Amino acid sequence: MKNILPQYSFFLKVFIYCCTNIFIVFIVAxxxxxxxxxxxxxxxxxxxxxxxxxxxxxxxxVAGIYxxxxxxxxxxxxxxTQAHPDDEPADVITYLGRGTGARTALLSLNRGxxxxxxxxxxxxxxxxxxxxEEFLLAASYYGLDDLYFTKLVDYGFSKRVEEAYxxxxxxxxxxxxxxxxRINRPLVIISRFHGSQRDGHGNHQAAGEMSQQAFLLAGDSxxxxxxxTKEGLRPWKALKFYxxxxxxxxxxxxxxxxxxYCPWLGQSYKxxxxxxxxxxxxxxxxxxxxxxxxSITYYERLQxxxxxxxxxxxxFDGIDTSITGIFKITGETAPAGIMSLLGDIAxxxxxxxxxxxxxxxxxxxxxxxxxxxxxxxxxxxxxNQPEAYxxxxxxxxxxxxxINTTLGIRLKAIAVPGQTSVIRNFWEPQPTMGxxxxxxxxxxxxxxxxxxxxxxxxxxxxxxxxxxxKIKSGQQDLKPLQANEKxxxxxxxxxxxxxxxxxxxFYRNSLDENQYHLKEKQFENLPWGTPAVQVMAAYxxxxxxxxxxxxxxxxxxxxxxxxxxxxxxxxxxxxxxxxPGLGIIPVNKKIKNFEVKVELxxxxxxxxxxxxxxIIPTGWKxxxxxxxxxxxxxxxxxxxxxxxxxxxxxxxxYTVNAIATANDKAYTQGYELISxxxxxxxxxxxxxxxxxxxxNVKVAPQITVGYVMGVGDEVARGLEQLGAKVHLLNANDLAxxxxxxxxxxxxxxxxYAVRQDLNTYNQRLLNYAKNGGHLIVLFQTPEFxxxxxxxxxxxxxxxxxxxxxxxxxxxxxALHHRVLNYPNKIxxxxxxxxxxxxxxxxxxxxxxAYEPIISTYxxxxxxxxxxxxxxxxxxxxYTYCAYSFHRQLPNGVEGAYRIMANLISYxxxxx
Numbered sequence: 001m002k003n004i005l006p007q008y009s010f011f012l013k014v015f016i017y018c019c020t021n022i023f024i025v026f027i028v029a030x031x032x033x034x035x036x037x038x039x040x041x042x043x044x045x046x047x048x049x050x051x052x053x054x055x056x057x058x059x060x061x062v063a064g065i066y067x068x069x070x071x072x073x074x075x076x077x078x079x080x081t082q083a084h085p086d087d088e089p090a091d092v093i094t095y096l097g098r099g100t101g102a103r104t105a106l107l108s109l110n111r112g113x114x115x116x117x118x119x120x121x122x123x124x125x126x127x128x129x130x131x132x133e134e135f136l137l138a139a140s141y142y143g144l145d146d147l148y149f150t151k152l153v154d155y156g157f158s159k160r161v162e163e164a165y166x167x168x169x170x171x172x173x174x175x176x177x178x179x180x181x182r183i184n185r186p187l188v189i190i191s192r193f194h195g196s197q198r199d200g201h202g203n204h205q206a207a208g209e210m211s212q213q214a215f216l217l218a219g220d221s222x223x224x225x226x227x228x229t230k231e232g233l234r235p236w237k238a239l240k241f242y243x244x245x246x247x248x249x250x251x252x253x254x255x256x257x258x259x260x261y262c263p264w265l266g267q268s269y270k271x272x273x274x275x276x277x278x279x280x281x282x283x284x285x286x287x288x289x290x291x292x293x294x295s296i297t298y299y300e301r302l303q304x305x306x307x308x309x310x311x312x313x314x315x316f317d318g319i320d321t322s323i324t325g326i327f328k329i330t331g332e333t334a335p336a337g338i339m340s341l342l343g344d345i346a347x348x349x350x351x352x353x354x355x356x357x358x359x360x361x362x363x364x365x366x367x368x369x370x371x372x373x374x375x376x377x378x379x380x381x382x383x384n385q386p387e388a389y390x391x392x393x394x395x396x397x398x399x400x401x402x403i404n405t406t407l408g409i410r411l412k413a414i415a416v417p418g419q420t421s422v423i424r425n426f427w428e429p430q431p432t433m434g435x436x437x438x439x440x441x442x443x444x445x446x447x448x449x450x451x452x453x454x455x456x457x458x459x460x461x462x463x464x465x466x467x468x469x470k471i472k473s474g475q476q477d478l479k480p481l482q483a484n485e486k487x488x489x490x491x492x493x494x495x496x497x498x499x500x501x502x503x504x505x506f507y508r509n510s511l512d513e514n515q516y517h518l519k520e521k522q523f524e525n526l527p528w529g530t531p532a533v534q535v536m537a538a539y540x541x542x543x544x545x546x547x548x549x550x551x552x553x554x555x556x557x558x559x560x561x562x563x564x565x566x567x568x569x570x571x572x573x574x575x576x577x578x579x580p581g582l583g584i585i586p587v588n589k590k591i592k593n594f595e596v597k598v599e600l601x602x603x604x605x606x607x608x609x610x611x612x613x614x615i616i617p618t619g620w621k622x623x624x625x626x627x628x629x630x631x632x633x634x635x636x637x638x639x640x641x642x643x644x645x646x647x648x649x650x651x652x653x654y655t656v657n658a659i660a661t662a663n664d665k666a667y668t669q670g671y672e673l674i675s676x677x678x679x680x681x682x683x684x685x686x687x688x689x690x691x692x693x694x695x696n697v698k699v700a701p702q703i704t705v706g707y708v709m710g711v712g713d714e715v716a717r718g719l720e721q722l723g724a725k726v727h728l729l730n731a732n733d734l735a736x737x738x739x740x741x742x743x744x745x746x747x748x749x750x751x752y753a754v755r756q757d758l759n760t761y762n763q764r765l766l767n768y769a770k771n772g773g774h775l776i777v778l779f780q781t782p783e784f785x786x787x788x789x790x791x792x793x794x795x796x797x798x799x800x801x802x803x804x805x806x807x808x809x810x811x812x813x814a815l816h817h818r819v820l821n822y823p824n825k826i827x828x829x830x831x832x833x834x835x836x837x838x839x840x841x842x843x844x845x846x847x848x849a850y851e852p853i854i855s856t857y858x859x860x861x862x863x864x865x866x867x868x869x870x871x872x873x874x875x876x877x878y879t880y881c882a883y884s885f886h887r888q889l890p891n892g893v894e895g896a897y898r899i900m901a902n903l904i905s906y907x908x909x910x911x
Contacts, residue, residue, distance in 0.1 A: 070101030141276025158202030194245030408451025610662030710751030830895030
């Protein structure tokens with residue numbers, strides 16, 4: 001190969017990269033002797049076949065083939081920008097990727113770490129991992145080719161763009177966006193947001209503003225030059241820029257109708273995109289209603305270096321996106337002989353489309369292999385035309401993708417326990433396996449299937465791992481695969497003793513940090529790093545070498561729905577989880593003791609024994625001091641309650657560590673396994689350390705709380721740490737239990753949205769308050785209708801106010817109210833050091849029976865006093881408190897504990 005891409009430093013004939021642990025990714029990339037990163041690195045990371053439950057019928061068979069043929073006809077490409085997962089114009093992306101064949105990419109500024117969660121208890125970083133997985137599954141429906149994130153962290157709702165820049169740094173936002181533009185090299189950039197106050201959320205406005213600046217600067221080599229000199233990127237000037245967030249009555253250039261019916265999807269682009277969008281389940285919990293008929297989205301063109309009409313039919317009007325137009329796009333000098341090859345590529349693609357038959361898809365294989373051959377020949381002619389080289393490599397990848405789909409090639413690899421050695425059909429019950437662990441062998445069963453009517457010649461099937469892994473392969477005598485034939489192989493694998501754990505390549509040290517650090521910079525901006533083990537198969541057809549690659553998976557029982565398949569991950573032999581991770585002790589508590597629960601998880605597939613011990617501050621004691629443990633098989637767990645006593649405690653933080661020792665090794669990490677139906681599993685590791693915090697808080701004696709859990713939070717645990725006895729109320733309790741046994745009944749966040757039993761038996765709770773109890777309702781969404789569900793009229797509108805700035809000014813409105821004075825004297829200092837926000841979903845109007853307790857406001861907002869209202873009701877009391885205790889209590893905010901102590905003590909007689 002001649003010199004190409006001079007800024008690179010070494011030659012790779014084939015670079016295969018699998019970006020995510022959801023999608024099968026194979027990349028064939030030839031790069032020159034002077035490259036330090038392959039041309040398709042971080043590009044086309046989501047295309048190709050997908051694994052397990054994420055396979056979509058629309059990506060296979062004749063529908064999938066036709067869509068891949070569409071991609072062969074064009075060099076069109078778009079990069080969409082937004083702030084959070086679920087901001088995306090799903091229908092527009094689906095139309096472009098699945099309807100026109102354009103290469104589509106999307107950049108989200110963050111992973112949505114501070115959103116709500118109607119699925120479970122995950123919050124902050126765990127929620128970011130969950131939402132990343134949801135986004136990837138949604139993206140498979142959109143037909144998205146690439147999904148990118150920045151290192152920026154979602155810090156919560158923001159009304160002002162200035163707050164976003166204060167948290168993130170304006171230059172950081174701009175640098176991240178420019179890097180992704182230089183990686184993906186789109187022809188058109190489309191901003192989801194307008195870039196003005198009309199975007200509402202400050203993060204949205206930042207995404208809109210910075211998208212415009214990034215478009216202007218990405219092609220300037222003096223802008224963030226370290227990306228060029230140190231990272232090996234090249235400047236890139238996209239040809240056009242559009243922004244969304246405009247209406248039909250405003251200035252617009254494109255009105256895109258995604259409500260048109262798509263024959264190969266079986267419904268409109270709009271409705272098919274809604275299927276994907278519904279997988280943002282943690283945010284709203286399910287499928288949106290179908291939209292039939294026209295559905296038009298309007299975009300305004302802000303920048304263009306090509307001529308096009310005022311009203312356009314396509315984002316690519318004025319751009320030659322044909323194969324033969326590559327050098328018109330790049331402006332580079334075409335090497336001798338390359339234009340005839342580009343004409344041949346276009347001709348072969350045209351013939352493939354025009355001769356494509358539903359009854360005999362393989363008939364187009366000669367055209368596809370000829371087109372691939374011409375593409376590879378054109379790449380060989382490249383001398384000093386890096387942009388043309390990039391576009392041709394994209395086309396090479398798209399040809400191999402089309403060939404694999406047309407042939408119906410299937411590659412499957414399942415990891416099974418080490419003692420298993422019998423190859424079985426993949427539709428038969430599978431032996432389950434959890435994780436790969438250091439020093440333990442396991443096996444990988446691989447199948448390569450040719451579902452076409454013509455033969456292929458397998459060349460090799462290999463496992464790809466990190467250095468140090470030991471692999472013994474099955475027989476490699478690979479004979480030609482005829483129609484509907486398969487090859488099965490079994491590989492023995494042993495994990496090295498020093499193998500790392502599968503975990504995100506990004507992390508932060510505390511919630512105070514608004515930007516992630518990177519453990520492995522090579523994965524920057526990608527959803528995940530590479531899986532622990534991958535399988536790659538290569539075969540030839542009509543003289544062309546084709547490769548396919550996917551992560552090795554494990555099967556786990558998900559009855560009654562069958563077996564779930566997840567990407568194989570490495571994990572510690574023993575995981576050590578300690579709860580609570582942060583606990584509080586009132587400093588005035590007479591008995592200074594605390595209980596922690598230590599959970600041991602065994603990932604070792606045979607007998608293992610050891611001891612659990614705690615490291616505690618000097619003078620403290622644990623009971624028991626040491627605990628022996630033993631496990632006999634992988635997947636077993638054991639929980640131990642350890643009592644910690646201390647002679648005294650001050651208003652400061654103390655730490656205790658849990659250590660499990662087995663086989664002469666110490667294990668000091670635990671993990672949160674995030675696993676939901678339809679999604680791949682993700683893992684967030686934490687050291688087995690608990691922080692115990694002494695705080696100055698008092699609580700009335702003998703408080704009993706009935707807690708109605710909503711979407712999942714840790715408020716109930718915080719109440720227990722205050723000394724209250726807490727019972728989680730289930731449907732039977734709400735229906736028939738004696739409610740007067742509770743001093744307080746508290747309804748958790750968003751419970752009215754997710755607990756039908758709460759709605760059914762709400763009147764019993766009102767009667768409980770009327771008869772002398774104290775009913776406390778934490779923040780709710782508009783499913784809660786105060787006029788119908790509260791004792792007195794009030795309004796909670798759909799666009800209800802919230803105060804997003806955690807340091808917003810507070811005014812105590814009811815200075816002499818008992819709730820601000822007993823058992824703790826509440827002052828403004830109790831509102832210091834809050835996390836993420838003050839509160840959300842405030843009442844807008846309310847009956848005079850309610851008394852507002854405090855008020856607060858964001859900058860530029862009128863004072864809001866509808867966030868904490870209390871009323872006498874019959875013999876008892878009713879409180880609506882929309883302040884974010886579900887954020888503050890798990891993070892040990894002392895003032896929040898003091899306020900909560902007063903709330904649950906309210907109504908109790910002073911001792």
